[in-house]
Amino acid sequence: MKEHLIAIDQGTSSSRCVIFDRNGSVLGSSQQEFPQVYPQPGWVEHDPEAIWTSVVDTTRKALASRGVAPLSIAGLGITNQRETTLVWDRETGRCIYNAIVWQDRRTAKTCQRLRERGVEEAVIEKTGLRLDPYFSATKLAWLLDHVDGARSRAEAGRLAFGTVDSFLLWRLSGGQVHATDATNASRTLLFNIHSQQWDDELLDIFGIPAALLPAVRDCADDYGHTDAAAIGARIPIRGVAGDQQAALIGQAGFEPGVTKSTYGTGCFVIANTGAEALRSENKLLTTVAYRLGGRVTYGLEGSIFVAGSAVQWLRDQLRIIDSAQATEAIAEATGIVETVHVVPAFTGLGAPYWDPDARGAVLGLTRDSGINEIVTATLQSIAYQTCDLTRAMADDGISPSVIRVDGGMVANNWFLRFLADMLQVTVERPANVESTVTGAACLAGLGSGVYGSVQEIEALWSSDARFEPGMDAGRRERLYAGWLSAVSRVRTPG
Secondary structure (H helix, E strand, O other), X not given: OOOEEEEEEEOOOEEEEEEEOOOOOEEEEEEEEOOOEOOOOOOOEEOHHHXXXXXXXXXXXXXXXXXXXXXXXXXXXXXXOOOOEEEEEOOOOOEOOOEEOOOOXXXXXXXXXXXXXXXXXXXXXXXXXXXXXXXXXHHHHHHHHHOOOHHHHHHOOOEEEEOHHHHHHXXXXXXXXXXXXXXXXXXXXXXXXXXXXXXXXHHHHHOOOHHHOOEEEOOEOOOOEOOHHHHOOOOEXXXXXXXXXXXXXXXXXXXXXXXXXXXOXXXXXXXXXEOOOOOOOOOOEEEEEEEEOOXXXXXXXXXXXXXXXXXXXXXXXXXXXXXXXXXXXXXXXXXXXXXXXXXOOEOEEOOOOOEOOOOOEEEOOOOOOOHHHHXXXXXXXXXXXXXXXXXXXXXXXXXXXXXXXXXXXXXXXXHHHHHHHHHOXXXXXXXXXXXXXXXXXXXXXXXXXXXXXXXXXXXXXOEEEXXXXXXXXXXXXHHHHHHHHHHHOOOOXX
């Protein structure tokens, strides 16, 4: 029987492929990093061919790692770094420019001009998002206006736009499928999350020709088949979701109120709000959590641009740690740092500040400050940023008693204890912390019939550890006030 599932997780710094059985056990996997491109301060790009090569290599290696026969695979799922923007030629499949990554801030002035035109309220109402360089629309407009001939070719229907999932679908299917799912579409600023359609008014605001756009499908749906020439096998593609929504699915977040926080390159908190598209009064985002069987489930999301990448900065730029794993022992030995604050606003500040021009800083240094204090303060900064989000959610009426966490950073027990203290809620780590790629596999399972319902997926989820808050309120509020003071010193005026 075809009961194996394969999932591609195309992330910001690496691509990986994992093969699962129907019980969620890993049968084979492969992961590969690829280069980051920084053409100018605040600009972040990826070579599309490097993304593609890493996906092909990891998929082929995963299939070979345990000798899994392609004929035993019921379906393939894709999850991806969201908002990252690509445009390619429909005839050749080659991109006209590098992928502009979600972290890229080159369109900050464009967003400001659009705000001055008074269009942001319409954008928020239709998309649940804010006018920020984070999202795809202004990146796409930049490509059309800065690559010679791009706009005329787009209007003539010769070019295709997509987030990374769309690009991979096109390549994997041999150019047969130009599609995306509702979660990725909901992150572009071009998709009306209420009507579930590309929106003509939004296309006009951003100057985007409709001919560029992919078809929008459910998260578990028929996305065609892989071309055997691409990965060596013909496999049904049956699931797609943006990485944060895939993580919510991998965390079995199918009931309203379930909240997850993922700590990867950035940190993203999503609370399931059910059939209600809850509008935030605190600069959080209303987004599509998933769409199954044509029914939309919404989420309230807070986005932090820098989380695990701050630890990478300690390792790769400052070179004060040898590995991310070393941070736990350093923090255990150092204890909570009250005077030193790291504000990792390397690409601006996300929710709830939305300040694209803020930049990072290390504040409060004294003569006795050293490596240990900077490392520990960096970990603390990620907990503080999560606290920013959960307090904003509470003001919007969402106050979970438990937050499920996942991603690479959650192996750090010291960080999770501090996180629970600052959030004043129970933090629960699942047995399988790789929720994103698991969610993609679950969608492939739903789309291929391996799973008959989301309840079967819920039954696969289990907890590994729970971290209970224990810090007294006075100390917690003092620490958080110090963080807010530090943030105020890096924000841009206005």
